[in-house]
Amino acid sequence: MLCRILTFVQFPDVNIYTGAWKSLRFKNVFSIIGPSMVGPSSSHTAGAVRIGRVARQLLGCQPEKAQMTLFGSFAETYWGHGTDLALTAGLLNFDTDDERIPEADIEAEKVGMVMEWIQGKGNGPHPNSVKIMLTAGERKAEIVAASIGGGTIAVYSLNGFDVQITGEYPTIAVTHSDSQGVLANMTSLLSCEGINIGYMDVDRKGRSEAAMTVFELDTAPTGSLIEEMLRLPHILEVTMIDLTQRS
Amino acid sequence: MRFETLEQLADICLKENKTIAQVMLEDQAKETGVPVDEVFRQMAEYYQVMKEAVQKGLTGNTKSRSGLTGGDAKKVADYMQHSEASLGGPSAKAMAYALAVSEVNASMGRIIATPTAGSCGIIPGVFVSSQERFGWEDDKLVNGLFTAGAIGYVIANNASISGAEGGCQAEVGSAIGMAAGAMVELRGGSPQQAVHAVGLALKNCLGLICDPVAGLVEIPCIVRNGLGAVTALAAADMALAGVGSVIPADEVIGVMLEVGSAMPTKHRETGKGGLAATPTGRKLTKELVEQRRRKAKEAKQP
Known part of the structure; x- marks a missing residue:
């Protein structure tokens, strides 16, 4: 009887290779085919635009100041991938295929948004992660998020609360x-x-x-x-x- | 979605007598609550962007911001005009088209991430060239994108589609597997054959590191897309001929995760190892940093 149970019981949520409990990180065919985006990197450009937009929406208005702490691969390669431009574009509420992304720094100046860039120590919660602190007048917002591939993002924290949203x-x-x-x-x-x-x-x-x-x-x-x-x-x-x- | 593995996906297809594309389309509609025809329309729009990117890459200026890349798709297309390609015309065309889309991406043009921007050339390269070759209607190719999407969905959830997590095998490798499986279905192969094509294709990509020079999605990403399109066609042919992947595709995906997890950080999109760390890679990086400093000074930026 025990043998039968062992044979037939399956553990679909356990990753057999790592033993870790697996959650399905991707839930949509358009996170595999897509997004429509301006290059060059889905994780470092398109994902970064989306993280910026989440931060802006949490603040609820156009940020006046943005302090950006980049971790891991974001910190190492942000310039080559235009991650700084992409995060800035997101804070300006641009979409991933907005052709103004390459000039997001100029657009930020136009609306008077001041950007500060900090190199974080270590990997953060993921190799491609960023902590964003925004202010506009009395309003403040803070998020920690990562770009986990193909433009898909994972948000780990909103205003200091641990959450998990996509x-x-x-x-x-x-x-x-x-x-x-x-x-x-x-x-x-x-x-x-x-x-x-x-x-x-x-x-x-x-x-x-x-x-x-x-x-x-x-x-x-x-x-x-x-x-x-x-x-x-x-x-x-x-x-x-x-x-x-x-x- | 009702499937987490390619085996489950093929079983559903068998039981319900459907293609992978049909199952993906229906499950996507059910999962998101968006009607089937609306989901299809969205994918059809994406296919148009892919076709435009092929054209732009063959005819437009694709010099990248760094100045390191651009114009290689045109070189291959011109070469095909006056020489017999060693690969044979159709494969060389797929290669040229894949290079074209990748170069559009590197020059900050509009593309569809398939599954990522770094690997955005392979699927359009295979699809658009095959459409011209076989005279297929757009809708057939849009269905093919759902097949590719279903395969990518399984890879993404069981291994990775991020170079920073799993190296280039997760990006270019995944795209080759997706294109190979989709090509099998487009040519009338069974879902089981499509799954074999994924296994065959991925085996040839295991261990591929992500080592872009200066961290840019240019060297070696663009040529890997061109060569990836050719590999996808080859894997599809093997599967259509009846060659099976002895190690099942799902287990090969498991190996991708195992190898990716063991990969040193320097080989996972940090620009610190592999081709990026060669004497030439370092020299190019140094030149770009200096060029950037000069430009920042000119623009009176910090």
Whole structure:
């Protein structure tokens, strides 16, 4: 009987070569064929544009100052791949195939965005990763993200909260206090609007302290849903991150 | 998607009597909630961008910003006009077209990443040249992109499509496997034969390091795309002839992960090893850094 179990039980989520629990990092045929992009590198140019756009959307407006810390291969080869131009282009909300990307530094000057570049020590969370700190007036935003190949990105942290998002789905990032019932309120609101949650992630600074919940959604939420969510108790901020729409 | 391995993919095709392209198209529509015809239209747009990139690379100026590359596709195309290519005309054409698209990429032109920009020449090289050769309609090639996409999806999730993670085998190697499998299906081969083509093609790419000179997607990326298109055609022919990959394609993908994980950092897109670290590679890098400093000074930038 034991032999039979051993023969027939499969562990589809375990990578047999590394033994590590495997998650499917790529979920879409257009992350394999695509994106449509200006060269020369999908990871160092197109992925970088998308990371920049996520950071800008988290801030919610045009950044005035951007401090960019590059790690690993990003730090070693950014110049040759135009990674600096691409990240800057993303902060300007350009798409990956925007033909102004090669002149993003000039475009940044036009809108008065000041860029600071720092070489990070070590690899960071991934060989192609970047930490971005943005300010605009009183507003601040911080993300840590990596370009994991073919223009696909992984965001590891939003404003200091550990999250895992890809930018491939309409995403809402909600900052709230860690209180009982907050999650239930948010999920029932989404449910009432007929929006399915594809992936959800919660992180908190500590018990009863600030927390963040991110939702990757199957359909984009409306502006009124965002406003309604903001009216729920204990909700501090609701940010929409959506790379599925062209800028 | 309903499949994580190529074996599972081929099984679904067999059970449902569908091509790999059909299964990928349907699963993509189901996964994203976007209607099938809309998904197809998006891919059809991408195919047009690929065809434009081939033309641009053969006729336009593809001198890169660094000045290191450009114009090689034209050289091959001109050579074919007045000489008999050793490869034979159709393969040489695939090679020229792959070089063309890669050169457009290096000169910051518009391309489709397949699966990455560094390997963006191989699939258009194989597809556009074969379309001209066999007189296929665009829609057939668009279906072929779904076949290629399904294969790339499995490789990406079980190994890697990033040079920084797994070396050039993950980029150019993946593209060759994708193009080979798609070509088998385009020529009427079975899903099982297509999967064999992937295994055959990938075996020939294992261990390929990512060692771009000065970190640029130029040397050796562009020539590897040209040669990659030829390898893809060869692997497709082997599979169509009935040659099987004795080590199943999924296991070869596992080897790609094993080899990629063991690859030193200097051979994974850092520009610090391999061809990038040769005396000539270093010299070119040094010249580019100086040229960049001069230009920055002229522009009064820091």
